[in-house]
Amino acid sequence: MDKLTIGFLADVLYIKGVICFEEFEDIMSATEPSDLQDIVERMLRGDYNVYKRGEGYVLDTVVAK
Numbered sequence: 001m002d003k004l005t006i007g008f009l010a011d012v013l014y015i016k017g018v019i020c021f022e023e024f025e026d027i028m029s030a031t032e033p034s035d036l037q038d039i040v041e042r043m044l045r046g047d048y049n050v051y052k053r054g055e056g057y058v059l060d061t062v063v064a065k
Contacts, residue, residue: 006027006030006036007028010024010027010028011024019048020048020049020050022048022049023039023043023048026039026042027039
C-alpha cells in the first residue's frame with residue numbers, strides 16, 4: 001500500500017475510535033514495512049493505551065432548526 005492509503009486508513013481508524021493518537025502518529029511516521037510490523041506487534045502486546053482511543057475527536061450533534 002502506498003503512504004496515501006495507509007494515511008487514509010489511519011485517519012478513519014482514529015476517527016472511529018479504533019486506534020489511539022499514539023498509534024496514529026506511529027502509523028503516519030512509518031517509513032518502512034518493518035515499521036508497520038513493529039506497530040502491529042506493539043498493538044498485540046498491548047503497549048498502547050487503549051483508554052485513549054479516538055480521544056482527539058469529539059463529535060458534536062448539531063440540531064438544525
